[in-house]
Amino acid sequence: GESVGLHLPTLSVQEGDNSIINCAYSNSASDYFIWYKQESGKGPQFIIDIRSNMDKRQGQRVTVLLNKTVKHLSLQIAATQPGDSAVYFCAEKVMSTGNQFYFGTGTSLTVIP
């Protein structure tokens, strides 16, 4: 099966600092990636996505970087706030071959006030 993993299971940052959450994927054919945020007791919430024809995409306070050469994805959160505390998952898929996303195990982000 696919392998999508996260480098760090936990990350603690001070409020106001920038956070970087990393994700490695193993399928070089994957061409669509999503970052999800999951708060306790809630379902995954879409944050940002990126297709493989891009290497960077920016949203509101978030940036996703894609390095296809080393099969690495990162999520940068600027000026991290307490409300950003959650588990963050990356998910990958191959757009042409179906609907199945493969999820990583998640990184737990804790923002220290």
Add this chain to the structure above:
Amino acid sequence: EPEVTQTPSHQVTQMGQEVILRCVPISNHLYFYWYRQILGQKVEFLVSFYNNEISEKSEIFDDQFSVERPDGSNFTLKIRSTKLEDSAMYFCASKGLYGQGGSNQPQHFGDGTRLSIL
């Protein structure tokens, strides 16, 4: 903002019993999904559903599982004879047809049903 709703939030069932987990996807969405998440583990794909039929399913989705869209709004997951290892969070997701940038849109998830098998 429209959202995916799931009921019940928590279901407790005896092993061997049948359960039906219910989902109301976002109203103009056309693709529907079920995922599960065993405590402390990854979110795992179960099945996708489009145009009133299963479009893809994983190895987990064996004969004890079935999905149905009985009307224009509900999407259900039935587990016929539950086992202890079916205990997990079950998430429903839905997706629209097209979005910005072309053919892919993200899936929108409900808050899940926690299924506990005793």
